[in-house]
Amino acid sequence: MLEKETNPTISKSTGLPRKRFYRARAHSNPLSDSHFPIPVSPSHVDYSVHYPIFFASDGQVNCSKKIQFADVGCGFGGLLISLSTLFPETLMIGMELRDKVTEYVKERISALRVTNPGQYENVSVVRTNSMKYIPNYFEKGQLTKMFFLFPDPHFKEKNHRRRVISPQLLDEYAYVLGVGGIIYTITDVEELGDWMKSCLENHPMFEPVTEEQLEADPVVKLLSSATEEGQKVARNGGQTFQAVFRRIVPTS
Amino acid sequence: MDNQIEERENNRDIEVTPALIAVHPDQSFVSVAVGSDLRVYDLLGDCAVSLLDASGSPSHKDSIRAIRYGANGKLFVSAGDDKVVKIWSADTWRCISSVCSEKRVSAVAIRNDGRHVCFADKFGVVWVADLPELDESEAVVDKKAAPLLAHYCSIITSLEFSPDGQFVISADRDFKIRVTVFPKKPLEGAHEIQSFCLGHTEFVSCLDFVCTVNYPQGFLVSGSGDSTVRLWDITSGSLLDTCEVGAKAGHLESDGSDEGYSTVTDLCVILDSTLVAVAIQSLQGIVVVSCNLPAQSLSVAKVVSIAGENFIPTSLGSSSSSGSLWMVTGASNLPGFDYPSPSRVKVISGFKKSSPEPVEHEPNVMEDDDIPGGMKLLEKLQGSASIEEKVFLAAAEAVKTAMRNLLIKKQYPVEKREFRKRTRNDKKIKQ
Numbered sequence: 001m002l003e004k005e006t007n008p009t010i011s012k013s014t015g016l017p018r019k020r021f022y023r024a025r026a027h028s029n030p031l032s033d034s035h036f037p038i039p040v041s042p043s044h045v046d047y048s049v050h051y052p053i054f055f056a057s058d059g060q061v062n063c064s065k066k067i068q069f070a071d072v073g074c075g076f077g078g079l080l081i082s083l084s085t086l087f088p089e090t091l092m093i094g095m096e097l098r099d100k101v102t103e104y105v106k107e108r109i110s111a112l113r114v115t116n117p118g119q120y121e122n123v124s125v126v127r128t129n130s131m132k133y134i135p136n137y138f139e140k141g142q143l144t145k146m147f148f149l150f151p152d153p154h155f156k157e158k159n160h161r162r163r164v165i166s167p168q169l170l171d172e173y174a175y176v177l178g179v180g181g182i183i184y185t186i187t188d189v190e191e192l193g194d195w196m197k198s199c200l201e202n203h204p205m206f207e208p209v210t211e212e213q214l215e216a217d218p219v220v221k222l223l224s225s226a227t228e229e230g231q232k233v234a235r236n237g238g239q240t241f242q243a244v245f246r247r248i249v250p251t252s
Numbered sequence: 253m254d255n256q257i258e259e260r261e262n263n264r265d266i267e268v269t270p271a272l273i274a275v276h277p278d279q280s281f282v283s284v285a286v287g288s289d290l291r292v293y294d295l296l297g298d299c300a301v302s303l304l305d306a307s308g309s310p311s312h313k314d315s316i317r318a319i320r321y322g323a324n325g326k327l328f329v330s331a332g333d334d335k336v337v338k339i340w341s342a343d344t345w346r347c348i349s350s351v352c353s354e355k356r357v358s359a360v361a362i363r364n365d366g367r368h369v370c371f372a373d374k375f376g377v378v379w380v381a382d383l384p385e386l387d388e389s390e391a392v393v394d395k396k397a398a399p400l401l402a403h404y405c406s407i408i409t410s411l412e413f414s415p416d417g418q419f420v421i422s423a424d425r426d427f428k429i430r431v432t433v434f435p436k437k438p439l440e441g442a443h444e445i446q447s448f449c450l451g452h453t454e455f456v457s458c459l460d461f462v463c464t465v466n467y468p469q470g471f472l473v474s475g476s477g478d479s480t481v482r483l484w485d486i487t488s489g490s491l492l493d494t495c496e497v498g499a500k501a502g503h504l505e506s507d508g509s510d511e512g513y514s515t516v517t518d519l520c521v522i523l524d525s526t527l528v529a530v531a532i533q534s535l536q537g538i539v540v541v542s543c544n545l546p547a548q549s550l551s552v553a554k555v556v557s558i559a560g561e562n563f564i565p566t567s568l569g570s571s572s573s574s575g576s577l578w579m580v581t582g583a584s585n586l587p588g589f590d591y592p593s594p595s596r597v598k599v600i601s602g603f604k605k606s607s608p609e610p611v612e613h614e615p616n617v618m619e620d621d622d623i624p625g626g627m628k629l630l631e632k633l634q635g636s637a638s639i640e641e642k643v644f645l646a647a648a649e650a651v652k653t654a655m656r657n658l659l660i661k662k663q664y665p666v667e668k669r670e671f672r673k674r675t676r677n678d679k680k681i682k683q
C-alpha cells in the first residue's frame with residue numbers, strides 16, 4: 001500500500017524529481033517535425049496554466065504581466081530556478097525541445113512550489129522548438145532577457161543551420177526583445193563561442209555590453225554556475241566563452 | 253523535416269506541378285506555365301510570343317513553380333525546380349538576366365520600383381538580386397543573389413512586396429506570415445521584422461494586397477489550408493477579419509477526415525477593386541470575397557460555379573484594366589494519360605471596379621470564342637484547343653495530393669515515428 005503511494009521518480013529525501021528518470025537522448029534534431037501543441041499566436045498562450053497564482057483560470061485576477069525572460073534550451077532548468085528568487089516579480093519561461101527533460105523541469109517547479117509556498121510561482125517551462133516557434137510565444141519587444149546557455153554545438157558545417165544562434169534567428173530574437181533587452185550566451189566549445197560572438201557582432205540590432213555593465217549585472221555570474229551543464233563544465237575545469245549583447249535600434 | 257526534404261528529393265519524379273497563370277497589368281499579355289513549359293500570348297498583337305533565350309530552348313529544364321509580372325508591366329519572372337530565376341523583358345520577350353539559386357525555387361516577387369527581385373528557396377531562405385536597367389545592354393546578365401532573410405527550415409509558399417515597397421512579406425507552411433522591413437541596402441540582409449501575422453491554423457498558401465485610392469498602403473489578404481481567407485494590418489500584424497470560404501463553398505458537410513478538402517489554393521485581388529477571387533481545392537469555380545476596407549471586414553459575396561467542365565482552377569490572375577479574372581487548371585507529369593501536361597484556360601468577366609455590391613453585376617464565365625484572344629490564345633496557352641474533360645479531374649486530384657504531401661504536416665503513428673528515429677542518421681553526430 002505504502003509502496004504504491006511512493007513515486008519512485010521523486011526523491012524521498014528532497015521531495016524533488018530525480019534526474020535519472022528523466023534522462024533522454026543527448027541531442028534532439030530541431031529540424032524534425034513537431035508533435036506538441038503550438039499556440040496560434042502570443043495571445044493564445046494560456047498564462048493561467050503556467051502561473052496560476054498570478055492568473056486565476058476563472059479570469060477573476062486581472063493581471064497584465066507578460067513573460068519577460070526566456071531561457072532557450074533550458075535543459076534541466078537550473079538557471080530558471082536561480083533567476084526565480086532573484087527576480088520574484090518577473091515572469092520567466094524555459095523552452096526545451098526534449099519532452100522528458102521538459103517533464104522533469106515541470107515536476108521540479110511544482111515540487112519547489114509545494115516545499116516553498118509563495119515562491120517559484122513566476123517560473124514555468126514549455127516543450128517547443130524555439131527555432132521555429134518563438135514568435136508564437138512572444139510579441140514584438142516583449143522580452144527583456146534571453147538566455148542561450150551551453151547550446152548544442154552542431155560541429156559539422158552542414159549542421160550549422162541547426163545552431164540556435166545564427167544570423168537569421170537573431171532577426172527573430174531582435175524582434176521579441178525590447179530595445180535595451182539583453183541576450184546572454186555561454187558555451188564551453190570555443191568554436192561555437194566564436195560563432196555566437198561573431199553572429200552578434202555582425203548583427204545591426206545588437207551591441208556588446210561593456211565590461212563595467214557585465215560586472216554590475218548579477219545575472220552574468222549565474223551563466224557559468226547556475227545550470228547543470230555549467231556545473232559539469234566547472235567540475236571538469238573546462239574553459240567557457242560568453243557573449244552578452246544588448247538589443248539596440250538599428251542605425252540607418 | 254530534413255529527412256522529409258531528402259525523401260521528397262528522391263521521390264520527385266512522381267511529383268506533379270500545378271499549372272500557373274499570370275496576366276500583364278495592362279492585359280497586354282497572358283502567360284501560362286505547365287511543368288517546364290512557358291507559354292505567352294500577346295493580346296495586343298493577337299499572336300503567340302516566341303521567347304528569346306540565349307540559353308536555348310526550353311527555357312526551363314524542370315517544373316516552373318512561380319511566374320509573375322512586375323507592377324509596371326516591364327518585367328516578367330519565371331522560376332522553379334531547375335534553380336534558375338529568369339527575368340524577361342515583357343516587351344521584347346528576351347531573357348535579360350538569369351539568377352542562379354542553390355536550391356529549388358518556390359516563390360518570386362518583383363518590387364514595384366522594378367529594381368529588385370526576391371525569390372524563396374525550398375529551405376526557407378529568401379534571396380534578393382538587383383535587377384538590371386532595362387535599356388542597359390544587349391548581353392544577358394548573370395546576377396548573383398544575396399540572402400535576405402530566412403524562415404527556419406520551412407517551405408516558403410508565397411512572397412509579396414507591400415504596394416509602397418517598404419515591406420517584403422513571406423508566408424510559410426508553418427502557418428506563419430512574416431512582414432520584414434525592406435532595407436536600404438538589401439544585399440546586406442533584412443534584419444528588422446515589422447510583424448508576424450499569426451492566426452492561420454494550417455499552411456499559408458497565397459498572399460495578395462487589396463489596395464484602393466483611399467487606402468493606397470493596402471491591406472494584406474492571405475489564403476490557407478485551414479480553408480479561410482484572412483485580412484491583416486501588416487504594420488501591427490493584427491488579424492482584422494477571417495472569412496470561412498470552405499464552408500461557404502458548400503463543403504460544410506465534410507466529415508473532417510479529408511484535410512485537403514477545402515484548402516485555399518490561390519487567391520487574386522481583382523485589381524483596382526476590393527474583390528478577391530479565391531480558388532479552393534475541390535470547388536469547380538471560385539468564391540468571390542468582398543473586402544470592406546473602412547470596416548476592415550471580409551464577406552463572401554458570391555460563389556461563381558463553372559458548370560459541367562470539371563474545372564477546378566489551380567491558379568488565378570487578373571489585370572488592372574479589365575475587371576476580368578483569368579484562371580487555369582492543369583498539371584504536369586500527370587501519370588497514365590495521353591496528355592502528360594494538360595491545361596485549360598478560362599475567363600470570368602464583369603467584375604465591376606470598386607463596386608460595393610458586386611452581386612448586381614453578375615460576373616460571368618465567358619465562352620471560349622468570346623475570351624480575349626479567342627481560340628488562337630487557347631491553342632497557345634493550353635497547348636491544344638481541346639482536351640478530354642476527365643483529364644482535368646485527374647489533374648485536380650493529383651495537384652491536391654502533391655500539395656498535401658508538400659505542405660500538410662505528417663502525423664506519423666507512434667511506431668512509425670520510433671522507427672524513423674531509430675533509422676535516421678543524425679544520431680551519429682559525435683560530441
Ligand SMILES: C[S@@+](CC[C@H](N)C(=O)[O-])C[C@H]1O[C@@H](n2cnc3c(N)ncnc32)[C@H](O)[C@@H]1O
Nearest residue numbers: 030073074075096097129130149150227228229
Ligand atoms: C547542452 S543542453 C544545455 C541545457 C541548459 N541550458 C544548461 O546549460 O544546462 C542544450 C539543450 O537545448 C535543447 N535544445 C536544442 N535545440 C532546441 C530547440 N530548437 N528548441 C528548444 N530546445 C532545444 C536540448 O534539448 C538541450 O536540452
